[in-house]
Amino acid sequence: xxxxVTIIKKELADHFSSYRFxxxxxxxxxxxxxxxxxxxxxxxEELEGVAKPRFIFLMLFTSxxxxxxxxxxxxxxxxxxxxxxxxxxxxxxxxxxxxxxLLSQPIYRDTVINGKxxxxxxxxxxxxxxxxxxxxxxxxxxxxxxxxxxxxxxxFVYLMISIIYIxxxxxxxxxxxxxxxxxxxxxxxxxxxxIFFSFFVSIGANILANALAPGADAANPEDLLxxxxxxxxxxxxxxxxxxxxxxxxxxDPMRKSAHSVISLGPMERISMSRFSxxxxxxxxxxxxxxxIISLIAIxxxxxxxxxxxxxxxxxxxx
Amino acid sequence: METKSVIETRELTKIxxxxxxxxxxxxxxxxGEIFGFLGPNGAGKTTTLLMLLGLTQPTSGTAKVLGxxxxxxxxxxxxxxxxxxxxxxxxxxxNARQMLRFIAELNGFSGNHADARIDAALERxxxxxxxxxxxxxxxxxxxxxxxLAELLIKxxxxxFLDEPTLxxxxxxxxxxxxxxxxxxxxxxxxxxxxxxxxxxxxxICHRVGIMIKGRMVAQGPLAQLxxxxxxxxxxxxxxxxxxxxxxxxx
Numbered sequence: 001x002x003x004x005v006t007i008i009k010k011e012l013a014d015h016f017s018s019y020r021f022x023x024x025x026x027x028x029x030x031x032x033x034x035x036x037x038x039x040x041x042x043x044x045e046e047l048e049g050v051a052k053p054r055f056i057f058l059m060l061f062t063s064x065x066x067x068x069x070x071x072x073x074x075x076x077x078x079x080x081x082x083x084x085x086x087x088x089x090x091x092x093x094x095x096x097x098x099x100x101x102l103l104s105q106p107i108y109r110d111t112v113i114n115g116k117x118x119x120x121x122x123x124x125x126x127x128x129x130x131x132x133x134x135x136x137x138x139x140x141x142x143x144x145x146x147x148x149x150x151x152x153x154x155x156f157v158y159l160m161i162s163i164i165y166i167x168x169x170x171x172x173x174x175x176x177x178x179x180x181x182x183x184x185x186x187x188x189x190x191x192x193x194x195i196f197f198s199f200f201v202s203i204g205a206n207i208l209a210n211a212l213a214p215g216a217d218a219a220n221p222e223d224l225l226x227x228x229x230x231x232x233x234x235x236x237x238x239x240x241x242x243x244x245x246x247x248x249x250x251x252d253p254m255r256k257s258a259h260s261v262i263s264l265g266p267m268e269r270i271s272m273s274r275f276s277x278x279x280x281x282x283x284x285x286x287x288x289x290x291x292i293i294s295l296i297a298i299x300x301x302x303x304x305x306x307x308x309x310x311x312x313x314x315x316x317x318x
Numbered sequence: 319m320e321t322k323s324v325i326e327t328r329e330l331t332k333i334x335x336x337x338x339x340x341x342x343x344x345x346x347x348x349x350g351e352i353f354g355f356l357g358p359n360g361a362g363k364t365t366t367l368l369m370l371l372g373l374t375q376p377t378s379g380t381a382k383v384l385g386x387x388x389x390x391x392x393x394x395x396x397x398x399x400x401x402x403x404x405x406x407x408x409x410x411x412x413n414a415r416q417m418l419r420f421i422a423e424l425n426g427f428s429g430n431h432a433d434a435r436i437d438a439a440l441e442r443x444x445x446x447x448x449x450x451x452x453x454x455x456x457x458x459x460x461x462x463x464x465x466l467a468e469l470l471i472k473x474x475x476x477x478f479l480d481e482p483t484l485x486x487x488x489x490x491x492x493x494x495x496x497x498x499x500x501x502x503x504x505x506x507x508x509x510x511x512x513x514x515x516x517x518x519x520x521x522i523c524h525r526v527g528i529m530i531k532g533r534m535v536a537q538g539p540l541a542q543l544x545x546x547x548x549x550x551x552x553x554x555x556x557x558x559x560x561x562x563x564x565x566x567x568x
Contacts, residue, residue: 006423017411078491104371105424108395312336314374 003107007115008122015085015123022087024084028077036135037069038143039063045296055253055278057147058154060139062252074128074162075244076198080224082128082169083190085120088183089174089243090310095183113174113310115302120170128162136223150253153281158251164241164295169194169304178310201238205231241297254276323348324476324508325370329362330379332365339365341532342379347510347525350389350500355512356561362532363512364404367478370510371401383476397425400469404480406461410454414445414464417453423466432471438445439470458488469507474521477501478509483515491515495522519558528561536560 015021043059061070067217068076090113093099103114130229140146147155172193209230213223235241249255285292325347332340340362341533348355366373372382372392381388388395408417414434422432428441440446443463448456456464462482469477481499483491498521501507513519519526520540527537536543547563 002426003424006420010420014409014411093407096404096410097405098409099407100373100403101401101407102424103373104401104403105421106393106426108393108423133476260497 004045004115004118007107007111008054008119010022011119012122013315016090020084020227021123022066022083025127025185028081028127031073031077031136032070032131032134033066033138035073036060036138039069040138043143053258055148055151056145057151058251058253060135060143062153070131071158071244071247073163075240078162078166078243079169079240081124082166082171083187083194084122085123085174086116086170086173087176087187087190088177089116089120090177091181091183091186092113092177094181098124109311110307113307117167117174117306120174121167124166124170124300125163128166130160132159150281154250154253154284157246157281157285161243161246161250161292161295164299165246165293168239168295168299168302171299171306175306175309176305178313185290190209197238200242201235201241205234205280236294237294242291242295242298246288246295249279249284249287250281252280253284255279255284320362320563324349325340325353325381325383325510327366327370328379329382330366330369330381331377332362332374333363333368333377333525338377338532343529343532343534345527345534345537350502350506351510351524352498352509352511352522354519354526354557355510356514356516356526356557357512357529358565360513361543363529364480366507366529367480367510369399369514370419370478371399382389397472398475400472400474400477401480402462402465402479404484406465406541408453408456408459408464411452411539412439413452414456417464418467418471422471425472427471435471435473439467442470443467453544457490459486460501461496462486462490462494463497465503470501474503474507474538475505477510479509479511479513483513489534491518496521516556516558516561524555526557530565533568535564535568 024175039060040065043056047056063069090099093312099112104111136147169190173186176189180186180189209227212230213227221246236245269286277288323346324536325345326509327343330340330343330345331338343362343366345366355363355366365374369376370381370388372388372395376387384398386395387399409420412420418436418439419432421434422428422565437446440449443466445460445463445467448460453464456558465482482498483494486494491560495518498509498511500557511519512525523540525537525539526543528535530542536546538546540557540560543560547560
């Protein structure tokens with residue numbers, strides 16, 4: 001326990017003093033500031049002369065300003081933060097010869113990898129919390145609206161999911177840093193995985209759906225539903241999709257489903273529009289619980305693989 | 319006089335990819351002695367050290383360090399052994415004091431107690447003046463001395479020194495050798511020294527072991543080896559000549 005704290009402390013000191021982190025943090029702070037500012041201005045314009053909707057505060061995170069909303073931004077570039085924090089975790093120490101020095105101290109081997117992973121999670125937490133606080137503060141200034149208790153809870157849940165999501169990518173990066181000797185190779189491999197899941201899975205899902213359900217008739221709801229199911233099933237292999245779905249109803253209380261296609265009859269449509277109140281937080285969480293759990297599961301699996309590989313590696317090759 | 323053996327291995331074997339790296343090694347090192355661990359590169363010296371540290375599991379055979387089995391109680395063993403590895407790695411963005419502090423904390427020393435140890439260790443290896451410099455700016459000799467300071471922090475009873483004088487200039491080599499000798503004398507430290515510099519080994523080691531292709535081909539005081547190979551009891555042959563003889567025969 002004591003040695004775990006020592007390693008976490010050392011790793012955090014390394015992170016905070018590295019240029020890499022400073023640059024990354026500056027970039028992210030800048031983007032979030034600009035996004036929040038644009039969104040804030042947009043909302044102010046939109047709301048002129050309109051009755052104040054509920055949960056206006058959460059719109060800071062969901063409505064897209066100039067380019068995209070903060071939620072989309074985290075879904076897309078959050079992984080990059082995890083990768084940058086972790087891609088050289090183990091192999092840098094191996095190349096500098098410090099790994100065997102570390103392991104010849106009276107500590108268990110898993111303390112090293114646990115400490116490094118936890119330090120990364122702390123970094124991610126610090127980063128996400130500060131970004132959300134910046135946006136919250138800007139929201140207070142620009143909109144002059146104080147967030148309600150429920151909104152704060154939603155932001156909190158959103159933060160937790162985001163931290164898990166980015167930690168998953170940190171785990172991927174650590175895994176590659178164990179597999180590959182060279183830091184450049186592990187960085188490239190991690191980037192390749194990120195690009196694959198961020199760009200190609202969504203394109204691939206459509207191609208696959210076209211192949212499996214050719215000539216889907218736009219007038220036939222069953223065909224459409226079948227096609228939509230294929231696309232969904234395939235794109236859920238991407239952690240980005242999982243994350244987007246997991247946060248969908250959390251940060252937007254008006255959404256009642258994570259599905260993209262909902263077939264509605266005329267009567268249902270009427271009743272939907274009559275009861276268009278927001279969902280309570282517990283119900284929102286319930287809807288996306290499978291996604292949240294899957295996200296936690298893949299993070300745990302990814303870390304477990306790194307753990308096993310690292311524990312089984314021969315020191316000779318370290 | 320019957321001396322206690324601090325390191326003892328019996329039929330210790332390690333097989334890598336079907337080939338034995340260490341082959342039925344039986345070794346005994348007594349308390350307070352400097353044991354010269356010789357052999358060509360790739361003979362299995364480092365593998366043996368790693369097994370004794372509990373960092374690598376032996377394929378078969380047993381090892382005992384200070385009465386403990388390294389593969390069963392690696393943490394206890396590692397808290398008692400100081401290991402100065404061949405390509406010593408340091409976090410080059412730290413300074414000597416920070417590095418030693420990190421090592422001290424990993425070994426469970428903190429606060430004033432750690433500070434006192436760090437000061438004493440720096441003083442002993444003569445790095446007090448350079449303690450605030452980044453390790454990146456250290457010369458090879460200074461790095462090796464810093465490595466010895468780490469052993470002092472741990473207060474290790476046993477030290478494994480893997481090529482401690484590799485690539486040092488003659489002055490630094492002498493300084494290092496003297497430091498090792500004085501540590502062994504003052505702290506009753508048992509030293510397992512692996513090196514290629516046979517003259518130095520001859521000068522400071524009480525006993526030597528020669529390892530070739532994973533096997534220990536000879537073990538004992540220099541005079542004994544000399545007698546075995548050349549039939550002359552007195553130390554008329556240098557270690558270098560003895561070593562070459564064994565090497566050619568293997």
